[in-house]
Amino acid sequence: MEEKFRLDNQLCFRLYTASRLITQAYHPLLSGYGLTYPQYLVLLVLWEKDEQPVNDIARRLLLETNTVTPLLKRMEAEGIVSRRQGRKDARQMIVGLTKKGRQLQQALADVPETVGSSVLCESVTPETVPGLFGMLDDIIARLLEKRA
Amino acid sequence: MEEKFRLDNQLCFRLYTASRLITQAYHPLLSGYGLTYPQYLVLLVLWEKDEQPVNDIARRLLLETNTVTPLLKRMEAEGIVSRRQGRKDARQMIVGLTKKGRQLQQALADVPETVGSSVLCESVTPETVPGLFGMLDDIIARLLEKRA
DNA sequence: ATAATTTATATCGTTCACGATGCAAATATA
């Protein structure tokens, strides 16, 4: 009864904490541009492929649209993205980068490197990262199939 | 410019997603008892050591007290914990388990096992978990020292 | 073509997270 409940034995707590701390690490790099970490994720998605409906963005980030919609509205208010109704399908809202949103990619060019290096350590190196990625991907895939 | 910004190359996104999905996995196991995942974490801390000041709980979970205080108040309203002023130090609020809070440990006895098994897969096994824990612990330690 | 169903997005309510700030008790300093 004792051991299994120990906080130090919980994978979930490690993931939860690591996720929170890494988000905090992004904060000083993004806040100057009025960006939050989830908003930065949206930018990553749009930099890969501009002009996407809300649904595609949400699916790519594995978030619900009711999370993404208000987030996109805030980004629209900041002039980072634009939202327009779809032409073929009037239900869709197509989200695109504004000039400001595109320019942010240059401004944030050093962010991935900076955060990456702030995480590297003894056991997390360019050699071990693929293994870590693999395990996290497997965990995510496993939890996703359970969810369906 | 392209590659480093790819969502699939981001450690942060994997941690963020894995954390969210594992929290979602807890939800059906906890909601029947009116518990959220962060509240479950508080219970883990109190089951290890009853009667702790807010500060100790927050530090153990690496959260701020302004996150933990309202959370504890909700748990108090649910009758899961009690809060009383400290005797030596009148500033402290000592948080303790109620009978209901203690009984939840028996009721939730299967939760760690259930969640654990829902994560096990090809690359995440009893043999590989220690390595994963080590890497996550190192990442957390690295980010914590940067924060100070 | 009309009705039933599905799909895309949005709204609402609750609970975190957390930066900023306030306040009172405890401690350190003058």
Added chain:
DNA sequence: TATATTTGCATCGTGAACGATATAAATTAT
């Protein structure tokens, strides 16, 4: 001892997350 500083907790505001629900457009079935 009086004053300054630190400490522990709380309040406030903002932005996620997400379950539940709503609404309108598109699709399918009758």
